[in-house]
Amino acid sequence: MGMHKKRRINAVLFHLGACVLGFFMIYPLLWLAASSFKSNDTMFLDTYSLIPKVWDVVTNYSSGFAGISGVKFVTFFANSLMVTVIGTVGCVLTSLLAAYALSRIKFKFSGFWFGCVMMTMMIPPQVMVVPQYIILKKINLIDTRTALVLPWIFGGAFFIFLMVQFFRGIPRELDEAAEIDGCGKIKTLFLILVPVVKPAIITSSIFSFYWIWQDFFQPLIFMNSVDRFTIPLALNMYLDPNSYNNYGGLFAMSVISLLPVIIFFIIFQRYLVDGIAMDGIKG
Amino acid sequence: MKSKKKRAVIKPADNVVAYLLMAPWLVGFIGMWLIPAVISIYYSFTDFNLLNTPKIIGLANYIRAFTQDKTFVQALKVTFSYVLILVPLRLAFALFVAMLLNKKHMCLGLYRTLYYVPSIIGGSIAVSVVWKQIFGNKGVFMTLLSVFGINQATSLLGNPKTALSVIILMGVWQFGSSMLIFLSALKQIPYSLYESAMVDGARPSYTFFRITLPMLTPTIFFNLILQIINGFRVFTESYVITDGGPLDSTLSYVLYLYRRAFTYFDMGYSCALAWILVAIIAVFTVIIFKTQKNWVYYESEEG
Numbered sequence: 001m002g003m004h005k006k007r008r009i010n011a012v013l014f015h016l017g018a019c020v021l022g023f024f025m026i027y028p029l030l031w032l033a034a035s036s037f038k039s040n041d042t043m044f045l046d047t048y049s050l051i052p053k054v055w056d057v058v059t060n061y062s063s064g065f066a067g068i069s070g071v072k073f074v075t076f077f078a079n080s081l082m083v084t085v086i087g088t089v090g091c092v093l094t095s096l097l098a099a100y101a102l103s104r105i106k107f108k109f110s111g112f113w114f115g116c117v118m119m120t121m122m123i124p125p126q127v128m129v130v131p132q133y134i135i136l137k138k139i140n141l142i143d144t145r146t147a148l149v150l151p152w153i154f155g156g157a158f159f160i161f162l163m164v165q166f167f168r169g170i171p172r173e174l175d176e177a178a179e180i181d182g183c184g185k186i187k188t189l190f191l192i193l194v195p196v197v198k199p200a201i202i203t204s205s206i207f208s209f210y211w212i213w214q215d216f217f218q219p220l221i222f223m224n225s226v227d228r229f230t231i232p233l234a235l236n237m238y239l240d241p242n243s244y245n246n247y248g249g250l251f252a253m254s255v256i257s258l259l260p261v262i263i264f265f266i267i268f269q270r271y272l273v274d275g276i277a278m279d280g281i282k283g
Numbered sequence: 284m285k286s287k288k289k290r291a292v293i294k295p296a297d298n299v300v301a302y303l304l305m306a307p308w309l310v311g312f313i314g315m316w317l318i319p320a321v322i323s324i325y326y327s328f329t330d331f332n333l334l335n336t337p338k339i340i341g342l343a344n345y346i347r348a349f350t351q352d353k354t355f356v357q358a359l360k361v362t363f364s365y366v367l368i369l370v371p372l373r374l375a376f377a378l379f380v381a382m383l384l385n386k387k388h389m390c391l392g393l394y395r396t397l398y399y400v401p402s403i404i405g406g407s408i409a410v411s412v413v414w415k416q417i418f419g420n421k422g423v424f425m426t427l428l429s430v431f432g433i434n435q436a437t438s439l440l441g442n443p444k445t446a447l448s449v450i451i452l453m454g455v456w457q458f459g460s461s462m463l464i465f466l467s468a469l470k471q472i473p474y475s476l477y478e479s480a481m482v483d484g485a486r487p488s489y490t491f492f493r494i495t496l497p498m499l500t501p502t503i504f505f506n507l508i509l510q511i512i513n514g515f516r517v518f519t520e521s522y523v524i525t526d527g528g529p530l531d532s533t534l535s536y537v538l539y540l541y542r543r544a545f546t547y548f549d550m551g552y553s554c555a556l557a558w559i560l561v562a563i564i565a566v567f568t569v570i571i572f573k574t575q576k577n578w579v580y581y582e583s584e585e586g
Contacts, residue, residue: 014388021380022397025456028413029400031423035416047416048423090307098308106293107301117308120316122568124516126537127557130544131319131326134333154311185300214407216519217537221545235408236523239415247416254409261404269396272403273463 029258036060036251043247060248064256068237068244069226073253076234080213083148083230087212090153092204096197098155099163100189104175114164121157126217133221147222148230152212159204166200167193202271206264213260231257327554337551344555355556357531358539364447365535366514369454374506377461378499382491384462385469395466399459410453411523415440418449440525443532450520450533461506468502469495497580504571504579511567515560536560 030050035043039056046053065073101107102114132151133142141147170193178188194201216232223229226237235257238250265272302309327344329337348355380398384391404410417423418439425438439445472495480490518537521527527534527542540560544553 011388014383014386015390018383018388018390018394022394025398025401025459028410028417028456029404031417032409032413044421044426047421047426094307094311097304101301101304105297105301105304107298108293110301113305113309116312120312122512122564123316123561124512124537124564126516126518126540127561128316128319128323130550130553130557131322132315133544134322134326134550135319137333151315153307154315155308160308185297186304210403211406214404216406216408216522217541221541232408235412239408239412239523250412254412257409258404258407261407262400265400265403273395273399 032251032254032258036248036255038248040246040248056248060252061256063246064238064249064252066249068234071227071229071234073234073256075227076229076231077256079145079228080230080232083145084209084212087149087152088205088208090149091156091159091208091212092201094153094155095159095204096163096194096201097189099160099167100193102160103164103167104172104189104193105185117157117160121161125151129218129221136222142222143224143228145228148215148219151218152208156208159208162204163197163200166197170196199271199274202268203274206268206272209264210261323554323557326551327558329551331551332548333550334548340551344552345559347552348555348559354531354534354539358534358536361447361532361534362515362517362536365451365454365517366511369451370507370510370514372451373455373458373510374461374503376455377458378465378503380458381462381465381469382495384466395463398462402457402459405453405457406519408519408523411520414449414453414520415524441529443530446525446529446533450517450524453520453524454514454517461510464502464506465499468499472498500579501581504575508568508571511571512564515564 027050031048034050034052035047037055037057037060038052039054039059042052042054067073067075098117102110102117136142136147136150141150174192174196175188178192183191214232215230216236219230219233220236223233229237231253235250235254238244238246238253244250326337328339328341330340330343331337384395401410415422420438420441422438422440425435428435439449476494476498477490480494485493516537517535518541521533521535521538522541525533527538536556537560540553540556543549543556
C-alpha cells in the first residue's frame, strides 16, 4: 500500500511539473496567437492574458495582409515559398547524390572530400558572407531571388552527414544484388536505395525547409527591393516603428509566418524526432 | 579480409560516376566556400570599402581589432558570456528533463513534443518579436510585476545589466533538440549496467555519476562542439530584439561584423573579424578535442 501511494504521489508531482514546464514552453506561442486577435487599442491593457478581452479577428489580419511600402503580404509569402521550395529540393537532391557517392562508392580522394564536408559544418556561414556579397555584386545577382537560393542548392553538410549515416546502416548486399541484375550506380540509387533512405530524405527536407523559410541573415544582406523580400525581412520591416506602427498587424503576420512550420511539424513529427535522435547532431 | 582488399581497388568507371554525383556539391563548395574563403583572406589584409581598389595594409586590420577597437572587445565579451553561459545551461537542463522523461509515465510523447516545439521555431523572426514584447517596455513581464505591486522604471531588455540574460533565456528555452538527443542516448545505455548497480545497492546519485553520465559523455562531447559553434553565430536575437543595445550590452560578434561590413562598408576589416571568429571557434574545438581523453568515455577502450 505504502509503495503504491508513494508511486502515485510521484506520478502526480511528475505530471504537475511537466505541465508547468510545458506551459512555459508554449506560452510565447499562445501569447502570439492571442495577441493577434486582440484589438490594437486594448492590446497593452492586459498584455499577459491569453484570452483577448475584446476579440477582433479581422482588423489585425487584414491590416497585416495589406502589407507595407505598397507591397502586399502575399507577395512576401510567395517569395518565401518560391525560395524555400527551390532551395529545399536543390539542397536535398545535391546532398543525396553526394552522400551516396561518399558512402557507397570507392573513389579517389573520397576521404578528403568527406573531410571538406565536415569542415564546412565547422565554419559559420556568416564568415563567408562578405566575400559572397562581393562576388554576387560582381555578377549582378545581388537583390535577386537567385541569390537567396544559391547558398542552399549546393547541399548542406548537415544533410550529407545525416544521409551518409543512414546509408551506412543499409546492407551492401542490396547494391550488389542490384549490380548483378545490371543496374548502374545511378539506377541503383534511385530505384533501390531511395525508397530505403526515404526517412532520411524526409527529415532532411523538413529541416532544410525550416532553415530556408526562417533564414534572416542572408536575405538581410543580399536583398534591397521590398517587392522581393521574404517573410522574415518583411516582419523585420513591420517591426520598425517609423515605417509601420501597428503591433496587431505584426503579430498577425508573425502567426502566418509560423503556420507552415507548425503544420509541417504536426504532420512529420515522427521524422523530425527520429532524425534528431539518429545522428544526434542538431544543436 | 580478402574481399575487403579487393573492394579497395578503385574502378575508373566508379571514379567517373562518383565525381558526377559529387559535382553539384563540388560546384557549391568551390563557388560558395573555397573562392570566397581565399578572397576573404586576401581582403582581410587590405583596406577596402567596396568602392576603392583594395589597398594591402598587412596585418593592420588584425592589430586594429586587438589594440584600438573597444567595440570589438565588447562584442567579444558579450559573445563569450553568451556561449559560456548558454551552452552548459542548455545542456544541463536538457539532460535533466531527459532524465525525467526517461521513465514510464503517461503522455510522455505529448511532453516531448511540447518541449521540442521551441527548438523548431526558435530561429524565426516571429519568436524574436514575441520575446521583445514579453520582456520589453510595457511587456508581459513588466505588467505582471506591476500586478504584484512591483513597478520598475526599465524593462529587463532596457537594462544593460539584464538584457543579455533575456537573450540567454531564449536560448535555454530551445533546449528541446538537445533533450531529444539525450533521450535517445539514455535509451541506448544497457539496462544490465543499472541492474548490477541495483544489486550492489547503489544510491541514485552514484548510478548517475558512475553509469549514466559517463555513458553519455560521447553525446555531450559532440553536442558541446556543435552548440559552441552555433552559439558564436548568434545574430537574429541580438539584431531583432535589442539591436545590440542597451549600451552594446547585447552586441553579438556577428552583429558587430555585420555592422562593420554593411553599415560602415569596412569590408577589409570585417573580413579580418570573420577570420578571428574562425580562429576562436577553432581554438575551442581543438581544446575540447584535446581534453576528450580525460572525460569522454568510449566503450571500446575498456574492451
